[in-house]
Amino acid sequence: MNGIHDMGGMHGFGRVDREENEPVFHAPWEGRVLGISRACSAQHLFNIDESRHGIERMAPVDYLAASYYERWLDRTVRLLVEKGVITREELDRRMAQLASGGDPAPPHRDPKLLDRMLRATKERTHFRQPGPPPRFAAGDRVFTRTDAPEGHTRLPRYARGKDGVIDAVHGTFIFPDTNAHGQGEQSHALYSVRFDANDLWGASAEPCSPVHLDLWERYLEPAGAAPGRSTS
Amino acid sequence: MSDTHHDHGHEHGHHHREPESVLSLRVRALESLLVEKKLVASDAVDRIVSAYEEDIGPHNGAQVVARAWLDPAYKQRLLADGTAAIEELGFGGVDLKVVENRPGVHNMVVCTLCSCYPHALIGLPPVWYKSFEYRSRAVREPRVVLREFGLDLPENVEIRIWDSSAELRYLVLPERPAGTEGLSEAELAGLVSRDSMIGVAVARPPAPAAR
Numbered sequence: 001m002n003g004i005h006d007m008g009g010m011h012g013f014g015r016v017d018r019e020e021n022e023p024v025f026h027a028p029w030e031g032r033v034l035g036i037s038r039a040c041s042a043q044h045l046f047n048i049d050e051s052r053h054g055i056e057r058m059a060p061v062d063y064l065a066a067s068y069y070e071r072w073l074d075r076t077v078r079l080l081v082e083k084g085v086i087t088r089e090e091l092d093r094r095m096a097q098l099a100s101g102g103d104p105a106p107p108h109r110d111p112k113l114l115d116r117m118l119r120a121t122k123e124r125t126h127f128r129q130p131g132p133p134p135r136f137a138a139g140d141r142v143f144t145r146t147d148a149p150e151g152h153t154r155l156p157r158y159a160r161g162k163d164g165v166i167d168a169v170h171g172t173f174i175f176p177d178t179n180a181h182g183q184g185e186q187s188h189a190l191y192s193v194r195f196d197a198n199d200l201w202g203a204s205a206e207p208c209s210p211v212h213l214d215l216w217e218r219y220l221e222p223a224g225a226a227p228g229r230s231t232s
Numbered sequence: 233m234s235d236t237h238h239d240h241g242h243e244h245g246h247h248h249r250e251p252e253s254v255l256s257l258r259v260r261a262l263e264s265l266l267v268e269k270k271l272v273a274s275d276a277v278d279r280i281v282s283a284y285e286e287d288i289g290p291h292n293g294a295q296v297v298a299r300a301w302l303d304p305a306y307k308q309r310l311l312a313d314g315t316a317a318i319e320e321l322g323f324g325g326v327d328l329k330v331v332e333n334r335p336g337v338h339n340m341v342v343c344t345l346c347s348c349y350p351h352a353l354i355g356l357p358p359v360w361y362k363s364f365e366y367r368s369r370a371v372r373e374p375r376v377v378l379r380e381f382g383l384d385l386p387e388n389v390e391i392r393i394w395d396s397s398a399e400l401r402y403l404v405l406p407e408r409p410a411g412t413e414g415l416s417e418a419e420l421a422g423l424v425s426r427d428s429m430i431g432v433a434v435a436r437p438p439a440p441a442a443r
Contacts (some may be wrong), residue, residue: 005345005346006344006345007344007345007364008342008344008368008371008372008395009343009344009368010364010368011368011370011374012368013363013364013365013368013369014365015364015365015380016360016363016366016369016377016381017360017363017365017378018358018360018381019359019360020360022358022359024355024356025281025284025285027256028256029255029256029259029260029284031281031284032260032263032277032278032281033259034280034281034356035257035272035276035277035278035280035281036262036263036266036272036277037441038277038280039266039271039272039273039276039277039280040266040271040272043271043272043437044254045271048399052345054348055346059420062324064364068347068359068362070255073255073258073259073262075260077258077262079260080266084271085266085269085271086262086265086266090265091258091261091262094261094262094264094265095254095257095258098260098261098264099257099376103260103264104264104268105264105265105267105268106267106268107267107274108267108268108270108273108274109273109275110270110273112371113272113276113438114273114275114279116390117276117279117280118279118280120325121280121283121288121324121325121351121352122323122325122352124248124315124324124327125325125326125327125399127327127398127399128327135305138288138316149267154345154397154398155397156345156395156397158344158371158372165271165300170398170400173398173399174399177397190398190400191303192329194406199329200371200372201372204372206372206373206374206375206376206391207387208387208388208389208390208391209374209375209390209391209392209393209394210390210393210437211371211393211395211398212392212394212395213395213413214396214398214400215397215398216398217303217430
């Protein structure tokens with residue numbers, strides 16, 4: 001989707017501010033949001049692509065106004081409501097209950113859940129899945145599609161309709177554009193694609209600063225194909 | 233419990249939609265509901281928070297870099313298959329691609345679409361990495377951004393930007409600083425900052441006393 005999250009190349013945001021000795025979390029609630037979100041993933045309540053798309057669907061003004069973990073909170077609530085795990089009314093009621101003291105939830109321990117959450121920080125990921133053989137090889141010239149899908153995609157706007165070169169073939173990976181929408185994993189080839197800065201930014205490009213993106217085969221056409229012609 | 237720090241201009245100039253006490257209350261309510269439904273356990277959340285506060289951080293990646301500096305065969309394996317090579321040192325949870333800085337080539341990592349970052353090796357990303365400023369500018373004017381970080385690279389040095397758009401995570405293997413012959417793996421790891429593994433800095437030179 002042509003969302004506010006797709007920020008590569010935008011003007012107007014100014015200097016990158018850094019904080020010396022930055023804490024891991026700036027408030028306790030940030031850590032809770034991260035942990036709750038990881039638990040929801042470990043419980044398979046939503047997948048990584050649904051979770052990214054959950055943030056992308058925030059209203060642009062809200063996205064820009066929110067801090068990072070506020071976006072995570074918004075996403076987590078949005079997805080849990082959509083999936084029928086909680087309702088917004090239930091959440092409002094619980095806030096009122098907590099505000100007047102006391103927590104009605106009985107304590108719950110789940111060592112197996114904890115084990116799954118910890119293993120996810122250490123074990124191999126599951127994003128590589130079997131799929132059809134790759135169509136392109138390293139060195140092939142490609143052209144990125146100009147499609148502007150309304151749903152989730154990982155081809156950023158700044159790299160649409162551009163010439164690039166296959167830098168490496170990574171293997172076959174779950175396809176976010178379908179996995180974010182309950183349309184299955186549809187795993188297929190993922191490539192590292194190199195773009196010359198001049199092809200991305202024209203006359204304003206800095207010298208010698210190629211950009212590499214990891215792009216799925218369905219984002220690509222062989223160089224020389226009619227630009228923007230959709231094949232799906 | 234104060235949430236006031238969280239407003240210190242991280243994404244500067246942006247106001248918050250809710251007063252922070254409400255935000256904190258909202259998170260507690262969400263946790264309470266999910267605990268009641270037996271989908272979340274608070275001790276599991278505690279443990280994940282402490283894992284990121286105490287165990288999972290840039291010292292992990294620094295150990296990988298120091299090993300690669302000392303052991304050419306390990307470095308070769310790391311560049312060929314980062315995921316397998318970090319497993320040798322007990323790290324995982326990430327599909328890793330390591331990109332090597334060398335004379336004439338500097339690498340820099342960003343995620344323009346969200347905040348992808350190799351957590352297992354360098355912890356959770358700092359606010360600046362997730363900021364609109366870095367995400368929008370790193371791909372378009374990397375040299376200007378690097379100068380803001382204090383790194384002024386000559387125009388004949390190629391800057392390769394890696395925009396993490398899929399499930400691979402990128403770690404920069406910085407160049408080993410001069411004058412570090414004879415340093416131990418632990419001493420070398422001490423020269424490897426988080427920022428040098430993102431590619432917005434180079435590894436620190438050794439302190440004179442360490443020579």
